Every structure is written in C-alpha cells, then in structure tokens.
Amino acid sequence: MVRKTSTANSRLVYAQTAVTHKEYFDYVLSFFLPYCVNDYTPQSRIVRDNRTNKTYSAISFTTMQLPCFNVFKDNFYEVNTKLVPDNIYELLTPRGLAFWLMDDGSRHGSGMHIGVYAFTNTDVDKLMFTLQDKFNIKCSIHYNRDKKPRIYIFKESMDTLRNLVKPFFIKEMLYKLGL
Known part of the structure; x- marks a missing residue:
C-alpha cells in the first residue's frame, strides 16, 4: 500500500519475482484489474537483490489511487511500516x-x-x-x-x-x- 501524502488516497503496488508464479500473479491481478487504469499492462523489470547480488525478473502492477484502499493502508500500516491490527x-x-x-x-x-x-x-x-x-x-x-x-x-x-x-x-x- 502506498500513499504519497497524508491527504492523498492509497494505491496497491503488487509484485512477484518468481517467474514460476506468473499464474498466481495473473490470478491476483484479476481481482484488482477493475481498480487499474483502462488497458493496464503489468510492468516487467530486472531487480537486483543487494543481499545476494543476484538479479531476478520481476512483474508488478499498480492500482489507481482510490479511497477504497485507504482503510487497508490505515489498518495495516503505521506510516510505511507494516503492522498487524488488533482485530x-x-x-x-x-x-x-x-x-x-x-x-x-x-x-x-x-x-x-x-x-x-x-x-x-x-x-x-x-x-x-x-x-x-x-x-x-x-x-x-x-x-x-x-x-x-x-x-x-x-x-x-x-x-x-x-x-x-x-x-x-x-x-x-x-x-x-x-x-
């Protein structure tokens, strides 16, 4: 979950680095595609793991910034740190x-x-x-x-x-x- 400013709406950024999980990535994307811009295409890129110095192919998608995502950002993040809500x-x-x-x-x-x-x-x-x-x-x-x-x-x-x-x-x- 990403929120650019405290008054902006949140958006979901989702990525997979395992090429073998492409079907799962597509499955997750199918739930969120209505929240992406029209004709959205997932982004592919090469990422380097600084801990191991290995490179991986990654695929990701980003939703639009929408009020419906704010509840998840507010409940599961403190600033930009993940947390588990009390409920x-x-x-x-x-x-x-x-x-x-x-x-x-x-x-x-x-x-x-x-x-x-x-x-x-x-x-x-x-x-x-x-x-x-x-x-x-x-x-x-x-x-x-x-x-x-x-x-x-x-x-x-x-x-x-x-x-x-x-x-x-x-x-x-x-x-x-x-x-």
Missing part, C-alpha cells in the same frame, strides 16, 4: 489465509513456514494466536539464518490447514500445501 482475529478468513500462504508460505519438511519478516514479535504473536485459537492450527515461531521470524505450522496441523485453504488455492500453488 486481526475478526479480519482473517480462510480465503485471506489462503492468499497469505500463496504469497508468503513455503513447505518445510512435513510442515510449513510463513514469512513474517516485516512484523514485530508482538504482531507475530497476534498472528499465531489467531491461527491457533480461530483455526485450531498448531504453530510456533522459528527464525531464519538472518534472525528474521517465521511462523512454523506443525505437521499435525497440516490436514486442518489444507482443508481450510485448499478451496481458495490455485492449482499452481498447491505444492505449498504438499499436494
């Missing part, structure tokens, strides 16, 4: 969880990691509580090599998770669920 328990649905997993989830053994690198430990705790209490998904916090947090979903909760989110997954992303 995430009420907001997170099986469909929302599916999109979160398609974006930030990855198989890890018989379980799954969800990247939550941009969030504070307090925000990660809110997310974990919601997964555990609302969806009965057993999880814990793991840290990657760079000491960044990830939520780990235990093997014994994977069937529960699959049953919850599979109806919303596109076939190209089912591998993240081990399917």
Whole structure:
C-alpha cells in the first residue's frame, strides 16, 4: 500500500519475482484489474537483490489511487511500516489465509513456514494466536539464518490447514500445501 501524502488516497503496488508464479500473479491481478487504469499492462523489470547480488525478473502492477484502499493502508500500516491490527482475529478468513500462504508460505519438511519478516514479535504473536485459537492450527515461531521470524505450522496441523485453504488455492500453488 502506498500513499504519497497524508491527504492523498492509497494505491496497491503488487509484485512477484518468481517467474514460476506468473499464474498466481495473473490470478491476483484479476481481482484488482477493475481498480487499474483502462488497458493496464503489468510492468516487467530486472531487480537486483543487494543481499545476494543476484538479479531476478520481476512483474508488478499498480492500482489507481482510490479511497477504497485507504482503510487497508490505515489498518495495516503505521506510516510505511507494516503492522498487524488488533482485530486481526475478526479480519482473517480462510480465503485471506489462503492468499497469505500463496504469497508468503513455503513447505518445510512435513510442515510449513510463513514469512513474517516485516512484523514485530508482538504482531507475530497476534498472528499465531489467531491461527491457533480461530483455526485450531498448531504453530510456533522459528527464525531464519538472518534472525528474521517465521511462523512454523506443525505437521499435525497440516490436514486442518489444507482443508481450510485448499478451496481458495490455485492449482499452481498447491505444492505449498504438499499436494
């Protein structure tokens, strides 16, 4: 979410760097195309990861600046820092969880990691509580090599998770669920 000034409307900027996720990118774009300018064409570019010095192909889209996006900017960002709102328990649905997993989830053994690198430990705790209490998904916090947090979903909760989110997954992303 981007807002140029405090009085401007917000817009969504969405990007994928994995060429193998083009179908997913197109799926997400299909929801937001009505909010893009007429005859909108996604932008392709080459990006360099400064941490690894590797280059990647990236594809992105940007919506128009519209009042309907302000609620997301206001609830999920403090200035330009991502945050988890206090009412995430009420907001997170099986469909929302599916999109979160398609974006930030990855198989890890018989379980799954969800990247939550941009969030504070307090925000990660809110997310974990919601997964555990609302969806009965057993999880814990793991840290990657760079000491960044990830939520780990235990093997014994994977069937529960699959049953919850599979109806919303596109076939190209089912591998993240081990399917």
